[in-house]
Amino acid sequence: MKRVGVFICHCGTNIAQTVDCEKVAKMAGGLPQVAFSTDYKYMCSEPGQQVIINAVKEHRLDRVVVASCSPRMHEPTFRKTLEKAGLNPYLLEMANIREQCSWVHQDKEKGTAKAFDLVKMAVAKVLKNEPLSRSSIPIHKRALVIGGGIAGIQAALDIADAGYVVDIVEKEPTIGGRMAQIDKTFPTMDCSACILTPKMVDAASNPNINLLTYCEVEKVDGYVGNFDVTIRHKARSVDMNKCTGCGTCWEKCPTRVASEFDMGLGTRKAIYTPFPQAVPNKPVIDRENCLYFKTGKCGVCQKVCPTGAVDYTQEDRLETVRYGAIVVATGFDLFDESVYGEYGYGRYPDIISGLHFERMINASGPTMGKIKRPSDHTEPKTVVFVKCVGSRDEAKGKPYCSKTCCMYTAKHATLVREKIKDSQAIVFYMDVRTPGKNYDEFYQRAVNEYGVQYVRGRVSKIYQSHGKLIVRGEDTLLGRPVEVEADMVVLATAMVARGDAGELARKLGISYDQHDFFTEAHPKLRPVETHTAGVYLAGTCQGPKDIPDSVAQASAAAAKVCALLSREEMPTEPVVSAVNEAVCSGCGLCISICPYKAIELKTISERVHGKTRERQVASVNTGLCQGCGACTVACRSGALNLKGFTNEQILAEVDALCL
Amino acid sequence: MSVGLNAEKQGTGQKAWEPKILVFACNWCTYAGADLAGLSRLQYPPNIRILRVPCSGRVNPQFVIRAFQKGLDGVLVAGCHPGDCHYSTGNYFTRRRYLLTKRLLEYMGIDPQRFQVRWISGSEGPKFQQVVTQLVEEIKAMGPNRKMRDPE
Numbered sequence: 001m002k003r004v005g006v007f008i009c010h011c012g013t014n015i016a017q018t019v020d021c022e023k024v025a026k027m028a029g030g031l032p033q034v035a036f037s038t039d040y041k042y043m044c045s046e047p048g049q050q051v052i053i054n055a056v057k058e059h060r061l062d063r064v065v066v067a068s069c070s071p072r073m074h075e076p077t078f079r080k081t082l083e084k085a086g087l088n089p090y091l092l093e094m095a096n097i098r099e100q101c102s103w104v105h106q107d108k109e110k111g112t113a114k115a116f117d118l119v120k121m122a123v124a125k126v127l128k129n130e131p132l133s134r135s136s137i138p139i140h141k142r143a144l145v146i147g148g149g150i151a152g153i154q155a156a157l158d159i160a161d162a163g164y165v166v167d168i169v170e171k172e173p174t175i176g177g178r179m180a181q182i183d184k185t186f187p188t189m190d191c192s193a194c195i196l197t198p199k200m201v202d203a204a205s206n207p208n209i210n211l212l213t214y215c216e217v218e219k220v221d222g223y224v225g226n227f228d229v230t231i232r233h234k235a236r237s238v239d240m241n242k243c244t245g246c247g248t249c250w251e252k253c254p255t256r257v258a259s260e261f262d263m264g265l266g267t268r269k270a271i272y273t274p275f276p277q278a279v280p281n282k283p284v285i286d287r288e289n290c291l292y293f294k295t296g297k298c299g300v301c302q303k304v305c306p307t308g309a310v311d312y313t314q315e316d317r318l319e320t321v322r323y324g325a326i327v328v329a330t331g332f333d334l335f336d337e338s339v340y341g342e343y344g345y346g347r348y349p350d351i352i353s354g355l356h357f358e359r360m361i362n363a364s365g366p367t368m369g370k371i372k373r374p375s376d377h378t379e380p381k382t383v384v385f386v387k388c389v390g391s392r393d394e395a396k397g398k399p400y401c402s403k404t405c406c407m408y409t410a411k412h413a414t415l416v417r418e419k420i421k422d423s424q425a426i427v428f429y430m431d432v433r434t435p436g437k438n439y440d441e442f443y444q445r446a447v448n449e450y451g452v453q454y455v456r457g458r459v460s461k462i463y464q465s466h467g468k469l470i471v472r473g474e475d476t477l478l479g480r481p482v483e484v485e486a487d488m489v490v491l492a493t494a495m496v497a498r499g500d501a502g503e504l505a506r507k508l509g510i511s512y513d514q515h516d517f518f519t520e521a522h523p524k525l526r527p528v529e530t531h532t533a534g535v536y537l538a539g540t541c542q543g544p545k546d547i548p549d550s551v552a553q554a555s556a557a558a559a560k561v562c563a564l565l566s567r568e569e570m571p572t573e574p575v576v577s578a579v580n581e582a583v584c585s586g587c588g589l590c591i592s593i594c595p596y597k598a599i600e601l602k603t604i605s606e607r608v609h610g611k612t613r614e615r616q617v618a619s620v621n622t623g624l625c626q627g628c629g630a631c632t633v634a635c636r637s638g639a640l641n642l643k644g645f646t647n648e649q650i651l652a653e654v655d656a657l658c659l
Numbered sequence: 660m661s662v663g664l665n666a667e668k669q670g671t672g673q674k675a676w677e678p679k680i681l682v683f684a685c686n687w688c689t690y691a692g693a694d695l696a697g698l699s700r701l702q703y704p705p706n707i708r709i710l711r712v713p714c715s716g717r718v719n720p721q722f723v724i725r726a727f728q729k730g731l732d733g734v735l736v737a738g739c740h741p742g743d744c745h746y747s748t749g750n751y752f753t754r755r756r757y758l759l760t761k762r763l764l765e766y767m768g769i770d771p772q773r774f775q776v777r778w779i780s781g782s783e784g785p786k787f788q789q790v791v792t793q794l795v796e797e798i799k800a801m802g803p804n805r806k807m808r809d810p811e
Contacts, residue, residue, distance in 0.1 A: 070697075072686075098697065104696060596746075628716055629717030647719065654726050657681060
């Protein structure tokens with residue numbers, strides 16, 4: 001005979017004004033197997049919990065129902081109370097008579113009847129509850145950071161400083177990411193390289209950090225604390241151990257191709273490092289463009305290399321490493337601005353994107369920091385900036401705001417005015433958004449001190465005439481059309497998710513939104529976690545961000561990783577699926593339905609009529625199972641059941657309601 | 660089908676018939692949405708009873724059939740919006756099972772409109788209120804579910 005205790009909470013007057021708590025307690029006392037019931041003003045308070053503890057001891061209760069607020073609020077509280085009373089914490093059920101009853105109904109009679117129904121359901125369920133216990137899984141103390149931009153570098157540095165080994169996987173030959181392409185940073189006008197490259201060197205020289213550049217994540221198996229990640233080391237064709245980075249090879253290489261790092265404004269060789277401050281400063285051979293790989297006839301770099309580091313026979317190598325936690329910091333791509341045919345991007349060479357402008361104005365860039373028209377290399381006198389190209393445009397682009405463009409456009413316009421004294425900088429804008437420390441001051445300075453002209457209105461067309469770019473738009477504040485003869489146009493293009501974001505999300509088992517940005521577990525309270533335990537987010541792979549936000553989030557992700565890695569093992573939720581092997585037919589339908597790959601087939605041997613025979617049954621990995629219960633419905637033989645939400649428990653609730 | 664449509668009120672002199680409706684709510688979205696409705700004091704008819712499940716994908720159609728068999732007048736299964744499932748894919752299974760379950764109920768002679776599936780996120784308190792209010796009204800119009808009730 002089970003002995004259930006029922007505790008009805010008044011929640012001050014929150015519940016008591018619509019529900020007759022004393023009456024419900026009295027009625028509950030009459031339910032079969034309920035040994036004790038009472039009501040109290042605040043059940044969650046210290047004395048309220050003591051009421052439960054005393055009653056459990058005095059009345060030898062073995063199950064508890066608390067009728068109060070939402071279990072999402074106080075289930076952990078009352079589970080602890082049960083533990084203190086010497087009961088298994090999973091022998092608790094809660095009836096939500098506040099959010100679902102007193103707060104949404106006014107009629108006291110109906111409210112009381114409904115509250116009693118909810119209590120009946122909880123009692124029926126708790127009678128079927130079994131004690132559950134948490135198991136624990138070991139934590140492998142090594143972290144993986146995917147992406148070597150500023151967010152990835154910061155996360156890795158913070159994790160390494162806490163004393164854990166961390167690997168950065170970067171698909172490019174060097175770390176640095178987008179920030180390395182930028183010239184100056186708003187609002188301080190710090191030189192990007194001056195603040196980034198020391199951090200790159202820190203990362204490279206930190207004994208706890210391994211840089212895996214020119215590598216990609218191939219496959220992710222396992223679960224929190226024990227991810228088995230297969231990493232593809234792409235063939236560099238250069239032996240990293242022998243190479244000294246002297247540069248003889250790329251000086252002699254005869255092949256020139258457009259440099260991706262310079263956004264196609266400059267060139268690089270077929271054996272190259274993306275930029276002079278690259279870390280590691282060791283080249284790779286771009287096999288698609290290398291003469292040796294195309295024709296088999298060059299081989300100059302191998303001949304001139306003083307250390308014999310060039311190795312054309314290298315092949316991609318796969319390596320599987322175990323990690324306890326993963327930080328995703330894969331960054332962003334730029335919106336394809338050629339979607340806007342009316343802006344003429346791609347048709348006229350003097351229409352460039354913001355990132356092109358960054359390369360152009362960068363002292364180590366293709367023009368050595370001189371602002372030049374790409375078409376004839378002359379200095380532009382009138383530069384027009386068009387904001388929100390792709391951002392905040394549901395028709396052609398993305399509906400969201402890319403967050404950084406207002407500020408970098410103000411920065412670009414300032415730089416134009418600073419570098420070319422007799423110049424004009426005109427910005428076409430929809431809104432100016434400058435939320436951030438010292439951001440609005442920066443924008444005001446561009447307008448007031450540097451004399452940047454802001455015109456509110458969208459640009460409708462840009463075309464070329466007599467060597468000038470005619471920018472047509474409307475000044476919506478003055479309500480009249482505007483036409484500007486410009487020498488160069490800079491489009492502030494939207495930040496979009498990486499093209500392969502969806503693919504990586506599937507490998508990691510994390511979710512992504514309609515724009516392919518990775519989704520955080522909760523937009524306000526869990527902004528760096530994903531729904532997959534042990535996988536964290538940093539930087540623009542989650543959504544548009546500027547550098548301070550990316551760095552802050554990276555440090556936050558690192559803190560989460562360190563908290564996880566600081567433990568030897570972590571407790572698992574006991575609400576997981578369980579297999580009744582006697583009934584399981586081993587059909588494997590549950591395997592395909594499980595989103596966490598938590599179910600496998602295993603072979604068991606059993607004795608039937610005196611003979612031993614082997615057969616396959618499903619087996620649940622409790623470390624991977626998250627307790628959704630989808631498998632229990634798919635199972636034809638009903639062999640799977642979800643602990644804590646068993647078929648028997650749910651049906652008992654349904655029956656209790658129907659009585 | 661729609662046997663309940665013309666059903667008269669139970670007995671005379673008794674209280675007017677009120678439908679009893681079971682709501683299976685997923686823990687992560689709809690249950691939180693119902694909590695938000697409560698927190699915002701959004702009033703709705705007291706005819707519904709919420710049964711918490713981890714995921715709408717946990718709801719076995721057998722539970723729905725049992726509810727009708729035991730005399731409930733309506734069943735709602737509610738979970739996260741497709742694409743937003745806490746468990747990535749659970750509500751896609753719900754969606755498919757919903758269509759099949761509707762067909763099955765129709766075959767059994769139960770108005771399939773008595774069984775509904777809705778997507779209500781944790782931030783959609785007003786939507787929760789609106790969905791259950793509408794559901795209660797619809798079921799009221801249909802009258803009591805007689806077909807599968809155990810003989811009294």
